[in-house]
Amino acid sequence: MRQIEVARVTQAVKAAAITANYEPGADLLAALARGAEAEESPSGKEIFRQLLENARLAKEERIPMCQDCGLAVVFAEVGQDVHLVGGDLDQAINEGIRQGYGEGYLRKSLCHPLTRANTGDNTPAVIHTEMVPGDRLKLTVVPKGGGSENMSRLFMLKPADGLAGIKEKVVLTVEEAGPNPCPPIIVGVGIGGNFERAALLAKKSLLRELGQANPDPEVAAIERQLLKEVNDLGIGPQGLGGRITAMAVHVLMQPCHIASLPVAVNIQCHASRHQEVVL
Amino acid sequence: MTKTVKLIAPLTDQDVLQLAIGDTVLVSGVIYTARDAAHKRLVDMLAKGEPLPMELAGQIMYYVGPSPARPGRVIGAAGPTTSYRMDSYAPTLIKLGLKAMIGKGKRAPEVIEAMKTYKAVYLGATGGAGALISQRIKTAEVIAFPELGPEAVHRLEVEDFPAIVINDCQGRDLYEQGVREYRRTVAR
């Protein structure tokens, strides 16, 4: 058994939350640069240019990329040979979020669902813990904006709807979202599992390096077809009209019940932020 | 042909009537921030006949919840939030003289209708460019509802704050027009 002090978890989550909000990943920057080249609409090109400039300013001037510093989603992959000591894992993660959002001058965006009173420290995080082989602890902090999360949808399709039905729902979701989720977006799609698993697959697909295809050629082909259909909508950067509505479509798929075909579409705005740490 | 127009807030009817969808505006002067919770409070105050913390006539409302300012800075990141969540409140404010709203995303038909009737415009700022946009904000001061945190009402002084006219006083919609030009599939 390898021992890990939960205080290290707090430190790691705190640092990751800050870095994620100030330092856009190389994959995102590359995708924005490709977009600035490839976009045909003049206003769309200008948006890509602004987003690249925004990313540069964020890092150099220490201003968060986006004022919506997100609800903090944290994926914790705990090796089964890890022994966590010194406290409770969830509390340690939330303490990291509390400190990161406080000391990092990040916006606190969580509130009571009915009274709407702000919790004041951006907690609680939404934590997904998974046991995996090994003696490491991997933490991925994903600040997720409300604007794009609001445009996400879940569909319980009939098996007869098949791939055509899946495509129709993905395209419909992006079309209805239009300019709202700050396109250019990344579309995360979860196919299969059940009600809650489909949503989690969609979210997890967004952790993949931007623009990397699914290793399964069958799924990769679905990703390519969906990307084309989504971009044929013509919504474009910020919804002003253009060729690039989505920079990528990421799909994760797993078996489902013989009666079901769950499909979840998690819309990710261009402020795609995730930061990984391995302890 | 679209044009670039410099606007100084507060605005007159003439200021907004000259604008057409697709025009770029550079806003200078004083604007106010409000998002979900602040809008609810403002409209509740109006219903009770209480005075508002700001004048509405001729003003510009910016839908934003900025991130906290670092010491020595004016404000943190300050890009627009999605506007449809303010749609149920906007017509009331437009009726009372609000001349422009800055946000991102589609507006409801009732809001577009109110803009037509009472001469107001809806301006789109680049969503997710919060660091970039913050550079155009020169002063920021919370003037109401400080307990709402990021949702408090701020008075901002801005200089050449860039936005695009999405809905003009003729009831036109840039989102619809822009998409039509690039769409390759048949509209459902």
Ligand code: SF4
């Ligand atoms: S949708 Fe994304 S980019 Fe747009 S305001 Fe929200 S977090 Fe920022």
